[in-house]
Amino acid sequence: MPKNEFQRRITRLMVFFLVALTGLVIRLFDVQAVNAGDYKSLTENELYRVSNLLAPRGEITDIKGIPFARSVSAINVVVDQQMIVNPEKTAEIAAPILKMSTKDVLSRIVGDKRWYLVARNATPAQWNALKDAFANYNDNLSRAEYGKRIVGFFPERNYTREYPAGSIVASLIGFVNQAGDGAAGIESGMNSILKGQDGRYVYANGIYAEIPGSQQEMVQPKPGNSIRLTIDRDIQFIAENAIAKAVRNSNAASGTVIVMDPKTGAILAHATAPTFDPNKPVKLSDVHNASVQDVYEPGSTGKVMTLAAAIEEKLVTPTTVFSVPYKLKTKYKTFKDHDYHPVQQLTTAGILAVSSNTGTIKIGDKLSDQKLYDYLRAFGVGSSTNSGLPGESAGLINQPKDWSGTTKPTMSFGQGYSVTAMQATSIFATIANDGVRVEPTVIAGTSDAQGHYTPAKTRNSSRVISAETAQKMRAMMESVVSASGTAPSAAIPGYRIAGKTGTAERVDPRTGRYSGYTASFIGMAPADKPKYVINVTIQAPQGMHWGGVLGGPVFKEVMSYVLEAKHIPPTKSKVNPVPLNAAELAKLEKAANAKKQANKQ
Numbered sequence: 001m002p003k004n005e006f007q008r009r010i011t012r013l014m015v016f017f018l019v020a021l022t023g024l025v026i027r028l029f030d031v032q033a034v035n036a037g038d039y040k041s042l043t044e045n046e047l048y049r050v051s052n053l054l055a056p057r058g059e060i061t062d063i064k065g066i067p068f069a070r071s072v073s074a075i076n077v078v079v080d081q082q083m084i085v086n087p088e089k090t091a092e093i094a095a096p097i098l099k100m101s102t103k104d105v106l107s108r109i110v111g112d113k114r115w116y117l118v119a120r121n122a123t124p125a126q127w128n129a130l131k132d133a134f135a136n137y138n139d140n141l142s143r144a145e146y147g148k149r150i151v152g153f154f155p156e157r158n159y160t161r162e163y164p165a166g167s168i169v170a171s172l173i174g175f176v177n178q179a180g181d182g183a184a185g186i187e188s189g190m191n192s193i194l195k196g197q198d199g200r201y202v203y204a205n206g207i208y209a210e211i212p213g214s215q216q217e218m219v220q221p222k223p224g225n226s227i228r229l230t231i232d233r234d235i236q237f238i239a240e241n242a243i244a245k246a247v248r249n250s251n252a253a254s255g256t257v258i259v260m261d262p263k264t265g266a267i268l269a270h271a272t273a274p275t276f277d278p279n280k281p282v283k284l285s286d287v288h289n290a291s292v293q294d295v296y297e298p299g300s301t302g303k304v305m306t307l308a309a310a311i312e313e314k315l316v317t318p319t320t321v322f323s324v325p326y327k328l329k330t331k332y333k334t335f336k337d338h339d340y341h342p343v344q345q346l347t348t349a350g351i352l353a354v355s356s357n358t359g360t361i362k363i364g365d366k367l368s369d370q371k372l373y374d375y376l377r378a379f380g381v382g383s384s385t386n387s388g389l390p391g392e393s394a395g396l397i398n399q400p401k402d403w404s405g406t407t408k409p410t411m412s413f414g415q416g417y418s419v420t421a422m423q424a425t426s427i428f429a430t431i432a433n434d435g436v437r438v439e440p441t442v443i444a445g446t447s448d449a450q451g452h453y454t455p456a457k458t459r460n461s462s463r464v465i466s467a468e469t470a471q472k473m474r475a476m477m478e479s480v481v482s483a484s485g486t487a488p489s490a491a492i493p494g495y496r497i498a499g500k501t502g503t504a505e506r507v508d509p510r511t512g513r514y515s516g517y518t519a520s521f522i523g524m525a526p527a528d529k530p531k532y533v534i535n536v537t538i539q540a541p542q543g544m545h546w547g548g549v550l551g552g553p554v555f556k557e558v559m560s561y562v563l564e565a566k567h568i569p570p571t572k573s574k575v576n577p578v579p580l581n582a583a584e585l586a587k588l589e590k591a592a593n594a595k596k597q598a599n600k601q
Helices: 003-034 036-047 087-098 102-109 124-139 143-148 185-189 233-249 299-312 348-354 357-364 369-378 407-412 421-432 467-481 547-565 582-600
Strands: 048-053 067-079 116-122 153-162 182-184 199-204 216-219 226-229 254-260 267-273 321-324 327-329 334-336 344-347 436-438 443-447 453-455 461-463 498-507 514-525 532-539
Touching: 067 124, 087 102, 087 116, 087 124, 102 116, 116 124, 116 153, 124 153, 182 185, 233 254, 233 267, 233 532, 233 547, 254 421, 254 547, 299 348, 299 357, 299 369, 299 407, 299 421, 299 467, 299 498, 299 514, 299 547, 321 348, 321 357, 327 357, 334 357, 344 348, 344 582, 348 357, 348 467, 357 407, 369 407, 421 436, 421 467, 421 514, 421 532, 467 498, 467 514, 498 547, 514 547, 532 547
Parallel strands: none
Antiparallel strands: 048 199, 067 116, 067 153, 199 216, 226 443, 254 267, 254 532, 321 344, 327 334, 436 461, 443 453, 498 514, 514 532
């Protein structure tokens, strides 16, 4: 080879080498400096996975901090279906540990998805057992069977909702759906407060687990706030048992018991029957809160508003005497009392004590249509109580311009308009609280993840009747639980009790016609200075349906416990019975006159 040709080849090789070396240097600079972050991310994407770091929901507790709902650590078992090479054996091992059928497991692990949920809310013990079972199987494979290893299962951190009290107060608490969001009750209505903010973390991807020590937190989760209810678990337990027994014994469709502090609006118990266990699968369509969602015509418990309005307007007094017939014929309809009686000379108090429809119509007739309507509205009929509970109904009441000729007399004795059990409780709480209506509530306050407690705002209040009228009403309502009244079964020895029975025709929601009855008793104690109001409502009882007979004993059982638990001493003030009829009034007046004469002498 000529010397010049050799040198030219050497020169070309050197130039090629220098160009290649320069390209390599530029590439290294690009990788290590210019685009180092991008290539690092590509590498990490092969080795690491990013997952949500779920935030636990806040607790729901009773007034003493005893949990009704809490979040418990759990694991979602997920699978990379493309990594499964031995599905039949895998399903055979996993099924009993996860408490699933082999067929169900197999359907979830076969496919080409890189992520698929196999089991939701497994316990940490189940995951460890699953991991150990797969490891034992893999360790016993020969070198030739290495390709049949079980891999591709991964844990994802999760929380499951636990309800320690079971069915107790379930209709109020509600439950969460599979995604962990509130689906009913307070869980739903206050979901934004209870639900935390999820975080995110990255971890090294092992064969069937996170590589220990590889976790790197990217965004810290923020736990949800906890909610403290006004509910007292012990009182709730007594109320639940009492109403369940009453509903069962009367073959009723449902029943509620509400215990309320009239001064603060706090609900101490909120019991319903039938109920459900939120720890078990339940259909959302089968769950509702009867105390605020179901509306009914109150019947005779509504008479207290008619009488309170007439007394407040100074149209009658507790001792005003009325001639009360069994039947009362009006221009449009003839009304009658529930039991036959000859014409009676009853006072206003007597009309309330025996729950006379015809007598109440006569009292209501002294009020104008607009005035009766205004008082019913002021007591809360036709307005939400603002309890904050999901699905709360405002009830129903027509304006006077829409009334027929029978509307006013019907409304006077508690039919022709609808209320919820919460509204009815609030009406009596207004009388118990010397005429001031306070919005009911089940929320005492909230706590953040650090335990800082914030009490709920004071409830709105408004005056409906004067304290004097409220006191007169309570004095008259004491006669209801006397031997001459409709609910002697509600009397509690040693305490002054005031209340009212109700037995109303019930509208069947399926047909829109009257069918069956709503039986109720709403009372307060001690009557001179009420501390608590209890509403007992029983829907569609079979056979006996009088409110005093069915609701009175439930009231007595629950109120007796409340008075004892809250250390309310027996009433010391003397009862001065209001005359119930003209004869008693005449006797009282005669005694008063005789006393005056004696004092003059």
